[in-house]
Amino acid sequence: MTADTVLLDIDSDFMRPPEQVMRLDRMGSSFPTRLSFMRTLIRRMSKENWKFERTLREVDKDGHGVSVYSASTPSRTYSLIAFTQEIPPEMRTDRVIAEVWDATFNLFDGIPSQEDIDYLANNTPKQEGGRYRPSELVLARANKSLRVFENVIASLAEGAQPDLDLLSSVGYLMRTTAVYGSGKFGCADRAKIADREECRAPFQMELLAVYLIRWFTIDSVEELAKERGGDKAVKLNTNTRQFIGVGNSTGLGMAPFLLKHPALIHNWVVAKETALARVRSIETPIQGTLEVFLKSLLQVSQHVDEWNVDDDVQAHRISCLTDEIQALRIWCEDESNIFRPYPWNGIYHYVEDNFSLECQEMIVSLIIEPHGSLVDDLADTMSTTLIPKFKADMPLTELKAIVKDCYQWATTIDFSLEESQHHFWYYSEDKLEPRFGSKGVDEGVEQEMPLAIGRDVHDLDEMLSETKDEMLIAEFVMLYPQFRHIIRRIQNTFLRPYSEVQDNLLGESMRPLDLLRFKLAFFGASKFDPRSDLWTRISMYQGAPMPEQISEPNHDCWSFPIVGRSQSYPCMNCKCQKAI
Amino acid sequence: MSKSDLTISLNEVLFYFTRAAFGVNVPIGLSEDFAYSNIWIAENGFDPSLCSLEALNNLDNQVSSLAIKFEKLNESGHFFCHEDKFLSALEASVSVVDWIEVSTPTDELKISNVDAPFLVVSAIGANQCSGLTVSWVDQDKSQYQVNFIDNETWEIISSSVNPIELTSGADMLITSFYANDNIPQGSNIKKFNVTKATLKTLNNGVQVRENWQGIYDYFSRCLVKSSAESRASGAGAGMVDTD
Numbered sequence A: 001m002t003a004d005t006v007l008l009d010i011d012s013d014f015m016r017p018p019e020q021v022m023r024l025d026r027m028g029s030s031f032p033t034r035l036s037f038m039r040t041l042i043r044r045m046s047k048e049n050w051k052f053e054r055t056l057r058e059v060d061k062d063g064h065g066v067s068v069y070s071a072s073t074p075s076r077t078y079s080l081i082a083f084t085q086e087i088p089p090e091m092r093t094d095r096v097i098a099e100v101w102d103a104t105f106n107l108f109d110g111i112p113s114q115e116d117i118d119y120l121a122n123n124t125p126k127q128e129g130g131r132y133r134p135s136e137l138v139l140a141r142a143n144k145s146l147r148v149f150e151n152v153i154a155s156l157a158e159g160a161q162p163d164l165d166l167l168s169s170v171g172y173l174m175r176t177t178a179v180y181g182s183g184k185f186g187c188a189d190r191a192k193i194a195d196r197e198e199c200r201a202p203f204q205m206e207l208l209a210v211y212l213i214r215w216f217t218i219d220s221v222e223e224l225a226k227e228r229g230g231d232k233a234v235k236l237n238t239n240t241r242q243f244i245g246v247g248n249s250t251g252l253g254m255a256p257f258l259l260k261h262p263a264l265i266h267n268w269v270v271a272k273e274t275a276l277a278r279v280r281s282i283e284t285p286i287q288g289t290l291e292v293f294l295k296s297l298l299q300v301s302q303h304v305d306e307w308n309v310d311d312d313v314q315a316h317r318i319s320c321l322t323d324e325i326q327a328l329r330i331w332c333e334d335e336s337n338i339f340r341p342y343p344w345n346g347i348y349h350y351v352e353d354n355f356s357l358e359c360q361e362m363i364v365s366l367i368i369e370p371h372g373s374l375v376d377d378l379a380d381t382m383s384t385t386l387i388p389k390f391k392a393d394m395p396l397t398e399l400k401a402i403v404k405d406c407y408q409w410a411t412t413i414d415f416s417l418e419e420s421q422h423h424f425w426y427y428s429e430d431k432l433e434p435r436f437g438s439k440g441v442d443e444g445v446e447q448e449m450p451l452a453i454g455r456d457v458h459d460l461d462e463m464l465s466e467t468k469d470e471m472l473i474a475e476f477v478m479l480y481p482q483f484r485h486i487i488r489r490i491q492n493t494f495l496r497p498y499s500e501v502q503d504n505l506l507g508e509s510m511r512p513l514d515l516l517r518f519k520l521a522f523f524g525a526s527k528f529d530p531r532s533d534l535w536t537r538i539s540m541y542q543g544a545p546m547p548e549q550i551s552e553p554n555h556d557c558w559s560f561p562i563v564g565r566s567q568s569y570p571c572m573n574c575k576c577q578k579a580i
Numbered sequence B: 001m002s003k004s005d006l007t008i009s010l011n012e013v014l015f016y017f018t019r020a021a022f023g024v025n026v027p028i029g030l031s032e033d034f035a036y037s038n039i040w041i042a043e044n045g046f047d048p049s050l051c052s053l054e055a056l057n058n059l060d061n062q063v064s065s066l067a068i069k070f071e072k073l074n075e076s077g078h079f080f081c082h083e084d085k086f087l088s089a090l091e092a093s094v095s096v097v098d099w100i101e102v103s104t105p106t107d108e109l110k111i112s113n114v115d116a117p118f119l120v121v122s123a124i125g126a127n128q129c130s131g132l133t134v135s136w137v138d139q140d141k142s143q144y145q146v147n148f149i150d151n152e153t154w155e156i157i158s159s160s161v162n163p164i165e166l167t168s169g170a171d172m173l174i175t176s177f178y179a180n181d182n183i184p185q186g187s188n189i190k191k192f193n194v195t196k197a198t199l200k201t202l203n204n205g206v207q208v209r210e211n212w213q214g215i216y217d218y219f220s221r222c223l224v225k226s227s228a229e230s231r232a233s234g235a236g237a238g239m240v241d242t243d
Helices: A003-007 A037-047 A114-121 A124-129 A146-157 A164-170 A204-232 A238-243 A254-260 A262-280 A289-305 A312-333 A343-354 A357-368 A372-381 A396-406 A453-465 A473-479 A481-493 A512-523 A575-579 B010-022 B028-043 B048-060 B089-102 B117-126 B194-204 B212-220 B228-233
Strands: A051-059 A065-072 A077-084 A103-109 A136-144 A172-180 A245-250 A423-428 A434-438 A526-532 A535-540 B006-008 B069-073 B076-080 B108-114 B132-137 B143-148 B153-158 B170-176 B188-193 B206-208
Touching: A037 A204, A037 A512, A051 A204, A065 A114, A065 A204, A077 A114, A077 A124, A077 A204, A103 A114, A103 A124, A103 A204, A114 A124, A124 A136, A136 A146, A136 A204, A146 A164, A146 A172, A146 A204, A164 A238, A172 A204, A172 A535, A204 A245, A204 A535, A245 A512, A254 A262, A254 A512, A262 A343, A262 A357, A262 A372, A262 A481, A289 A312, A289 A357, A312 A343, A312 A357, A312 A526, A343 A357, A396 A453, A396 A473, A396 A481, A453 A481, A473 A481, A473 B089, A481 B028, A512 A526, A512 A535, B006 B010, B010 B028, B010 B048, B010 B206, B010 B212, B028 B048, B028 B089, B028 B117, B028 B194, B048 B089, B048 B117, B048 B206, B048 B212, B076 B089, B089 B108, B089 B117, B089 B170, B108 B117, B117 B132, B117 B143, B117 B170, B188 B194
Parallel strands: A172 A245, B076 B108
Antiparallel strands: A051 A065, A065 A077, A077 A103, A103 A136, A136 A172, A245 A535, A423 A434, A526 A535, B006 B206, B069 B076, B108 B170, B132 B143, B132 B170, B143 B153, B153 B188
8 A cells, every 4th residue: 555545535534634633732642553663563573473582692690791682584684782781870860861871782784793793892882972883773772670670580589470560560671761773873874774674664673672672671580580599580471571561761852853754744643543534434343343342441441550650640631531431331331322333433422522632542542453454554654755855846826825724723823922932942962962941041042943833834924925926936935045944844744734733832831742652652652651741751562472472363462451461352453363 | 973084874964964054054944955965975975074064164254155146148047146255055056956946958057156066966966856967167177067867877077086075166057968068178987876876875874084073063053052950951851760
């Protein structure tokens, strides 16, 4: 399927419009779906029967040293090279400005030689301070969750399984604090690998690195427990192993990416919204799907019970979500509500009319979930190779009409108000850490990142209104070169209506967190745990099959996992449906 | 990162060169085009910092200007700077590409007194304009001709063995490739295949040498000085994270 095929569905009556979807509050309520990039990668691993192997482990009794974990596709091998070291607890920070980490990683393109490992041993632990080569696809680092890491080792060394409550409250053994790809610090450009089948979907190599990091963390605690406990030590049981994810701490760096790749974002959103529209347009449900949905409501209730955060706003939202799922279950018990034509559309409308955005987006994910056969092809449409071009031959009248018709959300914002231009985005000289400043408080307005899309469109609209229609755009930008950037953006996004966040990104009430959650949900992250309006922790691959489980029939049954148990019902998407 | 003799990626060319231009007060849209031109330079195996640093220095020292005028002369067009300065290649290059898009293939275009002609060439290449010849005589009286034969192939024909990246201060002429048979005397010819050259660059990276430090210095102007307050609160997370 091509992106053009997807575009055909945009006018469907069941498609949610961009002005509903691309709003910060809804984006900040996103959940992963079966089109999320981690899910896509796991399905590919299973379909192509990828092989996994630990090829090197040269560490001391404390686990410090170097390890290599490989993943082999039908056509090539990728290797995670992991360096571990002891660091002082007070040096442990999730920030970009950190200088040391418990573990540092590269995803290597192929099988590394000893020379490669030696080169990286001198660079990877320095992270941004090192230099990498086109043979390195990803650079990453992680810190231990000290209490979980130690508890798991101590328990296993004693021959016992770890404390599930503790494990559930954190969800992972280590937390990544950056995962860099696409040419960062000298690593391979995306163009080097973009044509490879396994790299076609977005962020597949970054997420492969994270998947291998998760395996590395689990393997590490089991090895360390064996070192400590000898024959008495045991391994994690299967369900606990599978529950353990890998954490991630995400800050502002993700937000500029989202704003700088509008065509890519359009493709992500239009794929998800098309999936939803396809499901909502089903008149007679596919056999078994409603039953799976009802069972998933039970499981998701437990999942939400295990989603504990300190943040007051998110805690309140989770509490509401718990009540709303319960109310939905009761509503669904009345068969007349769901066993009728267009049942999915009925469920969607009921939730939209009665429940919070958090619940609406959760239900979007749940109703898409049993329909793999109907929607999984959309995962192939979520990339783009578009390099935005400036179209000098566009008549100015056409540009004026586009701004008027497609950017009303921007032209109607009153930017003369102080609160409308309260914030600005900038890079700090401190390791280029992205930061979010307040005008009149923080220095650096002059070096503001060009992310003020709404304001720039607004200013362009004002200038266009004073300019004669006869002028060509080529002439206009010679007179006003400051608008070249926003004109190019408009020319390349107006036909991609889901590409723009339709809110003021500079406003006083703006929460970058909403952008982070939106993007992380597309990755497949769960258990969003905001640490502030600018920062969140998440879990990745929680519930996903381990490498040795990748070929099992239920490899795709891991959405909204719960601790200590595998999915409590068969899904509709893989061979385990035979168990219905 | 600020040291010389590095191997960088194409994505780093985009990141650093965009902001380096922004650092000398070039509008962001032009800065982006400048960076894409530098990616094309790098893809073809050249050090992008070699010609670009000079163009940025010229703007920073006000030796060149972004101010541009256009006049129509019969079948040809003419870009020039109305101030008593070089026409900055950063402005000339985007204006040329825009002109190519709106003009007919037989039209000729003159560009007067451009400070870094190879940047104009690279903009044409980056925008995949083909069937064109770009020619100029630089301040050292060396003749250069660049032919964009098709989307894959281009060639440099020059009377000099000096690096084309370093030519400066020239009146340039852009004509249809097929209409041009004026080959420089004593020519050195070098042909390029963009796909092959790009593949090589993707596998080996981009070598930048002594001028890189200057690019990085301009880039650094886009960074905001860190204070105790911004360090503590600007990124939203704590300074120590243990759990």
